[in-house]
Amino acid sequence: MSTVLQDPQTTETPNYLNAEYGWKSWLLTTDHKRIALLYLISISVMFALGGVFAMLIRVELLTPEGDLVNSDTYNKLFTMHGVVMVFFFLVPSIPATLGNFLIPMMIGAKDLAFPRINLLSWYIYVAGALFAIAAIVMGGVDTGWTFYTPFSSTYSNTFVITAAVGVFISGFSSITTGLNFIVTIHKMRAPGMTWGRLPLFVWANYATSLIQVLGTPVVAITLALLALERGFHIGIFDPAIGGDPILFQHMFWFYSHPAVYIMILPGMGVISEVVPCFSRKGIFGYSFIAASSLGIAIVGFLVWGHHLFVTGMSMYAGLYFSLLSMLVAVPSAIKVFNWTATMYRGSISYATPMLYAFGFIGLFTIGGLTGLFLATLGVDVHLTDTYFVIAHFHYVMVGGMVVAYLGGLHFWWPKITGRMYPEGWGKFSALLVFVGFNVTFFPQFITGYLGQPRRYHAYAPEFQVLNVMSTAGASILALGYIIPLIYFIWSLRYGKPAGNNPWGATGLEWTTQSPPTTFNFDVTPIVTEEAYAYAKHEEAHVG
Amino acid sequence: MQLPLWPEAASAVADDIDHLYIYLTLVSVVMSVLIFGTIFVFAIKYRRRSEDEVPKPIHGSWQLEVTWSVIPFLVMLTFFWWGAKIYFLNATPPPESMDVYAVGKQWMWKIQYPEGQREINELHVPIGRPVKITLASEDVIHSFFIPALRIKHDVVPGHYDTMWFNATKPGRYHLFCAEYCGTEHSGMVGWVTVMEPADYENWLAGGGSTGTMAQQGERLFEQLGCSTCHLLDRQGRCPTLRGVYGSRVQLADGKTVLADDAYIRESILNPNAKVVAGYKPNVMPSFQGQISEEGILQLVIYIKSLGIINAPGAPTAALTQQDGGKQ
């Protein structure tokens, strides 16, 4: 029944969007799908904000002299770019939007286990974001998103406490989302939805949630200690009284390294859905992909020290952190190879989400491999705190996660809104993002190895050519983001009605109507087959 | 318009790191080509040709999974091994190294030579001789970065860090502060001049030095009134400082410590932290806030010049600064 395209729907069909009207029905909703949309809007705002900061950074770096803004302003720009992008955009991006929307539907539940806590998490997020914005409006923060002591606790004259409180608060929104997912996935699966049949997107978000729940509290307490130290003028990490600034870095990265997997696993989940769908073929190595998500989440907790190789941390600690960083690459490799293998003897079509998936696999691989450069002890000594690191993490975070997020948005847009986006424009902007991205960030690997330090407002003149390239690329990239923004909004009204399952995809979410009704399923589905049974579906469809 | 694509390499370690970097790049290129190539080929070869194509399901193969987990991991172990080797080499200055002292301060580098030269944001070194730099910070964390030598070390306030190199190629190279340290972080840059040994000797002789570091330290020793207590040759209220450096000092609480740079520094800033056996706490005042990190280094050199006891391990004494934040 699912693969049969239904007649174009009239907007009259009752669904979660038209079930109720009025701002109250949105701001007090406990429907996971509406909350997902609330999140979608708020993180888009934050993304635009972070993007504006990024563009200002890039424009400043057109010339080596540092003549557009003064150095204090520049320092605030990259700090707020990092803080906004990491804590208020990328960490909540896929989990809080697509995850929130899809997980209950994918496992055949009517909602998350704690709908009111879900709503609360959005309010917490907004409160945190307001603190961050307040810090920006009052004058900004200039510590870098890493808040290293003693600069942040003693020397900076900016609104560190406000920003730290914002991040602290938003942490709880991350925690509550993760908690909700864990309980939901354990306790609310439909009959027959065994762990071996869970869509890989759910597996990936499950692993993500574990990190959110186990890691976030540590950064919360770390930032709380920082704020208290700064507020009370006492010493906790202060070297003048015997405190150790490196301890702060340990505690910060205990969260923030695993957090980079919060920022990639859900993206990997999206790719694991998209690739089989557009290859019309079950995923290769299902259980290995599922297990590798957990592997990344667990081993990811053991490698944080690779951010501390030149701080004077013990060399022996350097050894085990380096070794384990290599180990965590193995489950990532497993995923890359399995996606590739899925395409083998498939029937591949190039819809926009698939183009993003191609982009993801390529860019993530480059980002991941350069991560290995950084995990290699001797080489990191030269590369750390240079643009090589900047390039590495933009490859994984932008080339990886943001691309996956865009791919996922295109893939599920018909389900979320009941409308199709314009395919041609979709392909075009996917291309723009890919090209713009590479032009922006590839040169940074080179300037990095040449030795251009990061967080530099003015730089040595010989780096200029490559920096101009970067800036040019960033403009293309920006265009690649703005076009989808426009056509998504356009499609809400003018997009052609999507039908329940425009991609002919498997998965319970595609068996519901588009947009789904408030309780997702009129009757609780019973699952009798493994995930991605494309062959079966195709045969049913064809035969 | 210049477009450099590869940094200059002016030390043996730089070459090592370049080789490793090239190896990493090669492996990465091979892997990327493999993966992108495969995807590309699959995407073309298996493109959807008709609406009723039904690919055969392939569930997976554990043999393949094991292969593509184990082989990459073994390759990565070579990265790890080689990288670790360089890292350890990089961290262990040869005993015959010449000393240079660098203090990071928002936002400049103050360099001092035992011979007495002092410079700001400039470092002069000869080729062919290992140079050990002892790093200290007046305020926040900085990072001493010389790209042409491929070395970098954070300068963490509260203790000494060390790094070393052996330059091989004369020239002028960038010196950067690589750890974000506030407003003028990007202005905390300078130049490293690597010279032929003869030129270096000339330079040393030429500079407007006001005496060696030890002499400067001696002057400070007078000015700050250290000499009022620490009369050098008489046992009094205070321990004599002759022969202290590099020796094992018996403390009041029964422990012994190695009198290295970090210990002397702590004795000056927080004399009560480790009290010498037979003396009372609270006699020696703390000089915290009255003396710059540079001054402390001068005092350390001065005290060192009062005689090094060649206890076993003494030449490596400075290495114990690895003990981090312990004051």
Add this chain to the structure above:
Amino acid sequence: MADTHAVATGHSTDHSPHLRHHFDDMDQQFDSATFGMWVFLLTEIMFFGGMFGAYTVYRNMYPEAFASTSAYMNPLYGALNTAVLIVSSLSMALAVRAAHLGQQKALQICLLITMFFGICFLVIKGFEYHEHWVDMKVPLFGGHWNYSEAPQFAHQAQILFCFYFFMTGFHAVHMLVGLGIMTTIFMMARKGTFSPTYYTPVEVSGLYWHFVDIVWIFLFPLLYLIGHTRHLV
């Protein structure tokens, strides 16, 4: 999905007014709630774990300095407070049991006892804080701080006292939250909300209360029993 067919939702027999729409039955709801609480407690473990970790690092770095503070920690208070919290945990456990068995009176009494001992704990803690203030051992709030008795440890002891106040302070905040929850539960109990089929909130807040107790079980030896036998000052 082709093979997907459907069953009617929920069990028609199970129509408790407390069953929320998205659960199939009361068991699923109860399980989700308690499991959810456990996951939350996991985050609490890590939250306090971060502080314990930092504390351990410094204690390992400056053992003598930390030991020197024992002069200002009164282990009797600590032990007394441990005992007080354990009593409150017992009565909490009994409250949950009473709720489960539908014993309304017992439930209310047990809750009151729990709250009473919770308040006792805070009062005792308050006395202690007061003593620290008098001793000038409060580095916070602009520094009511003097450690001239053992000047060689003054710096590091300040770090310890900061941790002391943060750890016990965060713990006390958790106690306050716990008391708030208990008050709510008590009001609900008075209205007769709970029954053997529905006592999830009691169960869940019990878990929270016990957890706060456990934190203290560790704070006691870590903060009060440092080098108590050594007199370094």
Add this chain to the structure above:
Amino acid sequence: MHSVTPVRTYVLIWVVLTIMTFVTYGVAQIDLGPFNIVIALAIAAFKMTLVIWFFMHVRTDSPLTKLFVFAGFFWMAILFVFTLGDYVSRAWMPGGKFW
């Protein structure tokens, strides 16, 4: 999960917990060198186990709950071991050679 524990068990556990508290206090008065803290923490761990096992009825809870409780402490151990690993090994000297 829905089994009822007799009051007697609860009271018994309480008695043990209280005794243990006083034992900790008592042992702390005797100088055992480094073992003071070891014993104190061992007792605390024992008390914690009792509370978790009985008062929080993990005893009768599902294996899932047990796993998660274990995971909580396991992750805390990761934080401790890997961080302290750095601090403890900082004093070791590289000795001039690659290990």
